[in-house]
Amino acid sequence: MIDDQYGFALDSPLLTRLLPRLTTIAAEISDAGLAVLEGGGDLPPTLYTQEVLPAIMAGSLLLLEATDERRRLGPDEIAEIVRPITRQQAEERIPLRLLITGVFGSVRRVWSEIASSTTESDLPEQAALVDLLLDVMGQVVIAVVETYSDVEQSIYSAEREARRALCSALLHGGPTEDLAARADTTLATHYDVLALLTPPADPVAPLADTAGGRRRIRVVQQALDRLAGSTALTTFDGTGGIALLPARSDVSRYSTLAVDLSADLGADVLVIESHGASLAGIPVAAREATELAELAHRLGRPTGTYGMHQLMFEYQLTRPGRARDALAACIQPLVDHPHLLDALEAHFKHDGDRKAAANDLHIHPNSLSYRLRRITELTGADPATPDGARLLGAALMIHQLYPRADGH
DSSP: OOOTTTSOOTTSHHHHHHGGGHHHHHHHHHHHHHHTSTTGGGSOTHIIIIIIHHHHHHHHHHHHHHHHTTOOOOHHHHHHHHHHHHHHHHHTTOOHHHHHHHHHHHHHHHHHHHHHHOOGGGHHHHHHHHHHHHHHHHHHHHHHHHHHHHHIIIIIHHHHHHHHHHHHHHHHTOOOHHHHHHTTOOOOSEEEEEEEEOOOSSSSSOGGGSHHHHHHHHHHHHHHHHHHTSOOEEOOOSSEEEEEEEOOSOGGGGTTHHHHHHHHHTSOOEEEEEEEEETTTHHHHHHHHHHHHHHHHHTTOOSEEEOHHHHHHHHHHTSSSHHHHHHHHHHGGGTTOHHHHHHHHHHHHTTTOHHHHHHHHTSOHHHHHHHHHHHHHHHSOOTTSHHHHHHHHHHHHHHHHSTTTTTO
8 A cells, every 4th residue: 555654555565566575586686786797706705695685685674664664764774784794895895886886786676676566556656665765775875985985094094005105115215025014015026117297286275185186196096006907006196206016018008198197187297107127226217207207397298108218318418417517508698688599499499490480589580590690609609500509409408497597
């Protein structure tokens, strides 16, 4: 019969047809939840028979009891059943995505059973039962997510910190044995070293302390984990950092990493890759990759994944020393003449095409020629000759990268 306040009662024809098959239906719901999971065959074989199925039966009986009392189940009642099994599955590292997928796979099986048992005269009861089902499933999902989050904070957070500490120790050449044990990580013999750099979304607020910063960290960690096939070691803080992934023969696997991350983060991303560093060689490789990332940023390189071979000229040229100081001195006579620096930059930008460079500067080509001759007079190097172009081009880059320090 239909209950005015609750929608239906235990003696309703629809429930009367379903109740005799409750145990079988519960088993089918359990199987359906497992069937929709990608990789479900890799889950513990007792997960559903010894854990999920008893929970489904307990929940079903509790729902029937509430129905008999003509009331809705409260959130605490549902959480009391859901929390223990969710906590156990979270501790066993079963991803939250799989748990939610399993819940809705089970819901589809419940709906299928209700639909197949419904006659035309049962439609009002069916509507009431589906409304109840949606209410219960909403509470189940909330309980699953909240419980999983609690476990992540208490257990995974400690492991995340241990992994960051392990990564930091590897980057500084410190002891790693105890940290590796705390992080539940087996160290590889060689690692690919990645330096990541992206501008902060809000230059004022500390990115790591904002929701956007935490999202960036999560997105980058997930992308690196997919590449590593496990949990990657990283110090990425929302704007930059180093990632260590076990070395593999497929060195092209990082080719689209920067572009993919840029699309996910909505910001420019630079990735510097260095392959196959030994444990002892990680600190040097990491320092070099970080320097290359900063250099690529200063040079205005677009989003992309770069290696030493793409930046080696600029990298070597900008190493501190007497040669860099001498190059900076070459361009010093032009510092007080911004229009000459602009002319030199336009000359190189357009590969010596006088008309294009003059057009860029909004001046007559003859005026550009005069400025280039003036540059030669002041510096002693002619930008129109190969030797002069190499010298002045290098000097101009040093000036652009270190304008305030004059190359020092």
